[in-house]
Amino acid sequence: RKEVEQDPGPFNVPEGATVAFNCTYSNSASQSFFWYRQDCRKEPKLLMSVYSSGNEDGRFTAQLNRASQYISLLIRDSKLSDSATYLCVPEGIQGAQKLVFGQGTRLTINP
Amino acid sequence: NAGVMQNPRHLVRRRGQEARLRCSPMKGHSHVYWYRQLPEEGLKFMVYLQKENIIDESGMPKERFSAEFPKEGPSILRIQQVVRGDSAAYFCASSPDRIYGYTFGSGTRLTVV
Secondary structure, eight states, X not given: OOSEEEOOOOEEEETTOOEEEEEEESOTTOXXXXXXXXXXXXXXXXXXXXXXXXXXXXXXXXXXXXXXXXXXXXXXXXXXXXXXXXXXXXXXXXXXXXXXXXXXXXXXXXX | OOOOEEEOSEEEEOTTOOEEEEXXXXXXXXXEEEEEEOTTSOEEEEXXXXXXXXXXXXXXXXXXXXXXXXXXXXXXXXXXXXXXXXXXXXXEEXXXXXXXXXXXXXXXXXXXX
């Protein structure tokens, strides 16, 4: 099983809509999670860190379900500038001091 | 406080030449990571270094690729005898402590012709 699995999309939603996508992870020992966004041909940028059951930052909400080993990202009132690829990254197992990125989910917000 | 600096931004090499990619971590960051991203693919971990030490090189190809992070100066990713399949974006990230505060540089886009 892959360390991280995400629906690659693409998700096409109209501006102003609410969109959510999930990420499943295989390592039940992961304690921390990160959502990054990557714009086309640019570097990934940290969007949100999740250390407990979830986190909220403005229009963005991340929720963690440890029992089912998935983490979701919800974007409310989506903007055109939210168009990007969203990468879910769990902390590695103890001693594995690197982040492993999946393919990400591609999101396009349409006017 | 400058971010992670990578240079050059774009690099063109002919097949068989050497490519040297540089990464200067953020001030105070002693952990450096290199990732490669092929067109239309995800980021693939290559190597994790601390000053003068390679901690994890499990993602490095066995041949032609090497990395270093000397006591002074930037981290260097070196690719010898480049082939067309090496064409990709190479991103460097740094952090002050393991994986927290992971910041990426703008990347180097290598094109092998």
